[in-house]
Amino acid sequence: MKQYDTNDKRHIYSMLLARNGENARLKKGVLDSVARDAKCNRRCVQRIWKEAKTGGSINAIKSKRKLKCGVxxxxxxxxxxxxxxxxxxxxxxxxxxxxxxxxxxxxxxxxxxxxxxxxxELKPSLTEPNKKARVLYALGNLEPSSLVDDPTFKGSFNIIHLDEKTFYRTRKTQNMYLSHREEAPRRECKHKNHIQQIMFLSAMARPRYDAHGNCTFDGKIGVWAFVGWVQAKKKSPYREKGTWEVKPSPSVDREKSREYIVNYVLPAIKEKWPEKDRWSTVYIQQDNARTHIKADDPIFAFEAARGGWDIRLVNQPPNSPDCNILDLGWFASIQSMFHRKMPKTLPEIIQKVQESVDEYPHQKLNIIWLSHQACMREIIKHKGGQHYPLPHLKKKTLEREGKLPVRLKVDKDYVEASLVV
The missing domain is CATH 1.10.10 (Arc Repressor Mutant, subunit A)
Known part of the structure; x- marks a missing residue:
């Protein structure tokens, strides 16, 4: 417990006098307000008041500590x-x-x-070419017209980030809060390393708002499960032989990636993309996994150009998950929402993932895109390095105050220094 010296106790008594006057009895609410402002216990304030009234004046208030006492x-x-x-x-x-x-x-x-x-945090190791690629990526996202005086990032409204994520039916350990009368749920599986899982392909763009702050496009292009329908080869207690059931794809190779991008991603983009940007170039950014199709894939180029669209495929820098908004925060948020729903079967995994995406607020997605710009600013500052603290911009506070920026700025000196690399 805190020990108050004589000056502290007399200061508290002065606060009491200012709010209560010379009355012998404390008015209602004075005790609580003084205790709150002085950041001390109510009983401590009561003792100080009683000590002064018993002694007759403020001079009666003295600390009982003798010189330097205590531990x-x-x-x-x-x-x-x-x-x-x-x-x-x-x-x-x-x-x-x-x-x-x-x-x-x-x-x-x-x-x-x-x-x-x-x-x-354990981060990917980077070679010198990797660092140069990261710097060029960040510099390429700056508005060319702003480089001379005040370097500012582009709005990234014409970019879609694409990536895969595996969702497990359940975690190996799950925290819960129970009453003292409840028993802990009994969770079990045949083997902890063989929990049911499904890989999903996700595509997200930046949300858009009108002049009044109303969302006109939530940025959710879609999520698609890598699954197939197969007939059961044997009878089980849960279904008859020959019943059609969902099974995860045994492998996701380049052919499977091309199939999903051409058959699912491109149609979703053309359906949901804002009409006013219909004739603008749209970039789909993916990482450098070997199973991904190349940027100049002829089948993709043919399908992307259907209807007069200009949709292009680009790769992010190698070993750079901080350059993709899905790895930067979106996957973690969706996974947290997904596990709260506790699916029990493979079809429920697909259903619960889709529900989580539908429920995900577009405001958070917009904030992650702003974090992406903050990370690119750190990449420029550290000349392509990956060892930097994740920047905190107090985005939620700025959003409540209506001051959330659309684009971040970079110090001109950092931009000039990075060009040397």
């Missing part, structure tokens, strides 16, 4: 902490043992922010 604070030796090998300070117990301190003391220094806890 002496054990200071943190920063140099000793930094001398501990990183692999030997992954837990509070390890840190406390090396510093010869109690775990409680180390935790207190953590709360005081003398120590900070981090999560060290």
């Amino acid at each position: 002496k604070k054990k200071m943190l030796d920063i140099e000793a902490l930094e001398a501990i090998p990183p692999r030997e300070r992954t837990t509070i117990r390890q840190v406390a043992g090396h510093l010869n301190m109690s775990k409680t003391t180390v935790h207190q220094r953590l709360k005081e922010k003398q120590i900070r806890r981090i999560t060290s």
Whole structure:
């Protein structure tokens, strides 16, 4: 519990006098308001008031602490902490043992922010050509007309990000909150490494809004499951022999990728794309997986040009998941929503994934596109490097205040320095 010196206690008494006057009895609400503003306990404020009234004046209020009393604070030796090998300070117990301190003391220094806890993320290793490709990618997303005075990113309204994601029927471990009378749900499967799964192909664009902030296009092109319908070869307790059932595709190769892009992605783009940008060039960005079709694939080019459309396929930089909004945050959000629905069968996996996509707010999708610009800004700043903290822009606060930007700016000095690379 905090110990207050004489000046602190007299300051609290002055607050009481200012709000209550010289009355012997405290008015309703004064005690709570002073305790809240002084950030102390109600009983502490009561004792100070009673002490002053009993003694007759403010001079009667004195601290009962005598000189320097109580347990002496054990200071943190920063140099000793930094001398501990990183692999030997992954837990509070390890840190406390090396510093010869109690775990409680180390935790207190953590709360005081003398120590900070981090999560060290394992990122893809990059070669020099990879870094150059990342810089060129980020610079290519800047408005050419803004490079001279105030470099600003493009709105990215004509880009669609494409990628695959595997969804498992359930997690190996699932957190839940139960009452003291409930039993924990009994979850079981034949083998933890053979949980039912389906791979999905996702395509997302940036949402669009009118001058009044109303959404005119939510950016959700679609998600498609890599599955097929097959007849059951044997009878089981759940269905008869010969019953048609959903089965995941045994493999997703280049032919399968081409089939889904041509038969599902392109028709969805042409159906949902805003009419006012009907004659603009549309770019589909994919990663560099070997199973993906090439940018100049003739079948894709033929189908994409049907109806007078100008749809082109481009690749993102190698080893760069931070250059794709799906890997950057969208997949994690959808997966979190999906697992809350707890599907039990393969058809339910498809259904619950689609429900999660339909329920996903377009505001969040727009925010992820803004995070994509923030990551490209860090790529320029770090000359293609991947070891940078994910930037926090307080986007939700800006959105509530109606100040959320559409495009971010980059310091001109960083752009000029990156050109040297």
